[in-house]
Amino acid sequence: MAYVLDILSSVGSVLLVGALLFAVSGVWPPLVAVESSSMEPNVQKGDMVFVMSEQRFAGPQATHGVVTAQQADGYSRFSGGGDVIVYEPNGDERRTPVIHRARLWVDAGENWYDRADETAVGAADNCQELRNCPAPHAGFITKGDNEQTNGAYDQVSGISGVVRPEWVIGTAEMRVPLLGEIRLQWNQAGTAVARVTVGPA
Numbered sequence: 001m002a003y004v005l006d007i008l009s010s011v012g013s014v015l016l017v018g019a020l021l022f023a024v025s026g027v028w029p030p031l032v033a034v035e036s037s038s039m040e041p042n043v044q045k046g047d048m049v050f051v052m053s054e055q056r057f058a059g060p061q062a063t064h065g066v067v068t069a070q071q072a073d074g075y076s077r078f079s080g081g082g083d084v085i086v087y088e089p090n091g092d093e094r095r096t097p098v099i100h101r102a103r104l105w106v107d108a109g110e111n112w113y114d115r116a117d118e119t120a121v122g123a124a125d126n127c128q129e130l131r132n133c134p135a136p137h138a139g140f141i142t143k144g145d146n147e148q149t150n151g152a153y154d155q156v157s158g159i160s161g162v163v164r165p166e167w168v169i170g171t172a173e174m175r176v177p178l179l180g181e182i183r184l185q186w187n188q189a190g191t192a193v194a195r196v197t198v199g200p201a
Contacts, residue, residue: 032048033047038150039099039144054066086170090160100142100144106162108138131158
């Protein structure tokens with residue numbers, strides 16, 4: 001009987017912690033495992049990241065709950081300007097979500113080439129040569145922090161189109177180094193777990 005009570009107590013504790021994390025974050029699952037290296041050195045492969053709804057505690061600089069690197073003005077997350085977001089690439093719920101930094105907000109039809117970081121647009125010399133320019137719809141231009149694996153914006157490299165606000169799952173708030181490795185190992189063993197990718201690595 002004591003064994004059964006111990007199991008029930010453990011399960012209850014896990015459920016209570018999960019409910020508390022959900023209450024704070026507003027998203028489920030509130031923890032995601034990072035499975036590649038394109039946010040390094042600021043977020044490492046194998047980290048567990050706590051994700052919060054972008055609408056919670058959004059500051060005055062935020063656009064749709066997200067502060068972009070161009071808006072940052074001293075605001076930073078994970079050693080860089082602006083928010084790191086978790087989003088569904090091209091709004092496809094079946095694809096593994098991506099965790100990258102929101103670099104700028106663009107309006108529908110905008111020629112955003114002149115506001116772009118010239119090192120992140122590939123070989124394009126103008127908007128006409130740049131994928132997703134003019135912007136097909138309003139949204140975020142995103143990019144991983146790892147310049148070795150993710151030198152171009154996601155919208156240039158083909159990871160995703162301009163990220164609509166409804167594709168954003170939430171903002172990354174904190175990381176626990178290496179804890180995500182456990183979830184990634186379970187995933188390789190065939191267990192469904194929450195995970196995010198950070199682009200090619």
